[in-house]
Amino acid sequence: MLDLTKIGKNLKEKIAEVSETGDSHNTGRIIYSGDGIVRISGLSGVKYNELLNVKGGYRALALNLEEDSVGAVLFSGEDKVRFGDYVYATGSTAEMKVGEELLGRIVNPLGEPLDGLGEIHSEKTRPVEFPAPAIMDRGKVNKPLQTGILAIDSMIPIGRGQRELIIGDRQTGKTAIAVDTILNQKEENVICIYVSIGQKASSLSKTVNVLRDGGAMKYTCIICSTADDSAPMQYLAPYSGCALAEYFMYQGKDVLIVYDDLSKHAVAYRAMSLLLKRPAGREAYPGDVFYLHSRLLERAAKLSAEKGGGSITALPIVETLAGDISAYIPTNVISITDGQIYLESELFNSGVRPAVNVGLSVSRVGGSAQRKAVRRISGQLRINLAQYRELAIFMQFGSDLDAETQKILSRGAKLTNVLKQRRYLNYSVKEMIVLLLTVQSHVVDSVPEKKIGEYTEGLLDYFRINRADLMEKIDPDAEVTEELSKDILAAAEEYLNYSIGDNSQRSINDV
Amino acid sequence: MAERNLVAQITVSRKPDADTEKKIMEFIKSRGCSDAEYVIDPNILGGIVIQIGNEIYDGSLRSRLEKIRRAL
Numbered sequence: 092m093l094d095l096t097k098i099g100k101n102l103k104e105k106i107a108e109v110s111e112t113g114d115s116h117n118t119g120r121i122i123y124s125g126d127g128i129v130r131i132s133g134l135s136g137v138k139y140n141e142l143l144n145v146k147g148g149y150r151a152l153a154l155n156l157e158e159d160s161v162g163a164v165l166f167s168g169e170d171k172v173r174f175g176d177y178v179y180a181t182g183s184t185a186e187m188k189v190g191e192e193l194l195g196r197i198v199n200p201l202g203e204p205l206d207g208l209g210e211i212h213s214e215k216t217r218p219v220e221f222p223a224p225a226i227m228d229r230g231k232v233n234k235p236l237q238t239g240i241l242a243i244d245s246m247i248p249i250g251r252g253q254r255e256l257i258i259g260d261r262q263t264g265k266t267a268i269a270v271d272t273i274l275n276q277k278e279e280n281v282i283c284i285y286v287s288i289g290q291k292a293s294s295l296s297k298t299v300n301v302l303r304d305g306g307a308m309k310y311t312c313i314i315c316s317t318a319d320d321s322a323p324m325q326y327l328a329p330y331s332g333c334a335l336a337e338y339f340m341y342q343g344k345d346v347l348i349v350y351d352d353l354s355k356h357a358v359a360y361r362a363m364s365l366l367l368k369r370p371a372g373r374e375a376y377p378g379d380v381f382y383l384h385s386r387l388l389e390r391a392a393k394l395s396a397e398k399g400g401g402s403i404t405a406l407p408i409v410e411t412l413a414g415d416i417s418a419y420i421p422t423n424v425i426s427i428t429d430g431q432i433y434l435e436s437e438l439f440n441s442g443v444r445p446a447v448n449v450g451l452s453v454s455r456v457g458g459s460a461q462r463k464a465v466r467r468i469s470g471q472l473r474i475n476l477a478q479y480r481e482l483a484i485f486m487q488f489g490s491d492l493d494a495e496t497q498k499i500l501s502r503g504a505k506l507t508n509v510l511k512q513r514r515y516l517n518y519s520v521k522e523m524i525v526l527l528l529t530v531q532s533h534v535v536d537s538v539p540e541k542k543i544g545e546y547t548e549g550l551l552d553y554f555r556i557n558r559a560d561l562m563e564k565i566d567p568d569a570e571v572t573e574e575l576s577k578d579i580l581a582a583a584e585e586y587l588n589y590s591i592g593d594n595s596q597r598s599i600n601d602v
Numbered sequence: 603m604a605e606r607n608l609v610a611q612i613t614v615s616r617k618p619d620a621d622t623e624k625k626i627m628e629f630i631k632s633r634g635c636s637d638a639e640y641v642i643d644p645n646i647l648g649g650i651v652i653q654i655g656n657e658i659y660d661g662s663l664r665s666r667l668e669k670i671r672r673a674l
Binding site for chain 1 (some may be wrong): 653655656657658659660670673674
């Protein structure tokens with residue numbers, strides 16, 4: 092039975108908590124409303140970027156402070172506000188709810204839940220705009236962020252606290268790389284934040300399902316603004332995500348944040364700016380579109396040990412049109428980040444997935460964060476691939492090739508094949524070491540090019556099950572000894588004989 | 603802001619008595635207002651709303667009830 096007296100008592104207590112004094116507000120009145128933009132007269136003393144309350148419970152952000160009016164953008168209710176409505180200044184800038192409670196949740200850029208799992212009980216908030224860590228507060232990037240993708244971890248390594256751009260045309264697997272990286276953080280003790288900016292709700296729901304099925308939601312928060320959200324919501328999303336990331340970073344934790352994607356963010360900002368009648372510049376973007384992204388990405392950092400040593404690794408995504416990386420937004424973001432992973436649709440369509448163009452992709456700081464063993468072996472890999480590409484051009488002339496060249500070509504082709512990796516199939520560091528050692532040795536010479544994918548997959552299974560003792564011996568933080576690499580190659584050969592024997596038998600039976 | 607010659611707009615649900623009116627005048631004078639203009643609006647249910655320039659002092663019963671509604 093309901094305890095009525097108890098309910099009554101609770102209600103009374105709650106009512107008593109509400110302050111009785113009337114408050115004084117700085118107010119203004121709406122003198123123009125259209126396209127989600129309102130102009131307000133009054134509101135003297137309002138600050139730039141201050142959150143406003145419009146009568147009826149709608150919120151707006153003050154962005155243009157002018158002599159006789161204030162220009163603001165509405166987060167919602169653009170069809171509900173009326174001429175003459177009162178607008179109250181809240182005295183604070185936009186804030187984002189933060190805390191451990193947000194992990195596993197899907198929220199909008201103001202921290203309100205969208206997943207139907209109930210209210211988020213967190214009292215803590217952080218301002219959405221916050222200055223980046225000072226120079227003296229920063230430490231050196233020295234720990235790797237494992238993506239689990241061989242092509243990236245070996246040749247374009249990402250360190251914790253780095254900003255690595257993922258750039259490419261539509262449908263080249265940009266989001267796939269980011270999502271795979273999040274999935275790979277399961278054992279790495281990295282908190283992940285996925286910020287969706289102006290994406291289709293259908294593709295976002297796919298991403299959510301992948302993360303959920305992969306068990307990644309435990310350590311992940313999704314900040315979501317879809318294509319039907321207002322431009323200000325989309326504009327705010329990455330800053331909100333960054334505020335949440337900072338909350339964890341200043342506690343000394345490692346955070347990975349994915350901005351998917353910043354080209355749509357720039358488009359949302361352009362819409363706002365043009366409607367606010369700010370002057371348009373190149374490609375109609377406003378003059379401060381560079382600052383828009385630079386101030387966001389500067390907040391990703393590795394803190395010094397005195398500041399707790401936390402880090403924010405940022406993986407911004409930028410979509411190009413027809414591979415044009417010299418467009419305005421791509422060049423901007425390329426110059427801000429510490430390197431880029433360049434994806435190509437040509438590679439993607441010819442079956443190289445992830446479609447990373449190794450020649451154009453770089454990582455400017457990650458190398459020093461790479462595990463010692465991997466660094467040594469993958470240095471060779473880059474050279475081998477470059478050599479292969481150079482010779483591959485000559486091959487097209489169809490001239491006779493000497494045995495040495497042919498060997499380089501066939502090994503190069505196999506290397507390219509080994510770098511192909513199925514989705515959700517992430518490699519551990521030790522597996523990468525085994526793979527890299529094997530495919531750059533004489534062992535693969537007798538494997539036909541078409542069988543190489545099959546061979547490497549089987550090889551890893553073989554190592555996992557039959558040669559766990561060797562895997563145990565690999566220390567990613569020390570160089571692989573001569574002896575150990577001999578043992579690994581011997582084991583790889585052992586498996587080769589075993590698998591080829593198996594295959595030939597099968598083919599005889601098939602005939 | 604020395605040269606403020608503002609008229610305060612005072613919204614009440616019914617005409618206040620002389621004593622209250624005196625208190626109101628004192629309050630708005632302390633905020634730099636010279637005159638008051640009364641609006642009778644039963645919608646605020648009770649209490650008083652004073653607007654001086656851009657500043658609104660909301661002491662109406664309606665906004666207090668609204669606050670309680672939000673808190674619950």
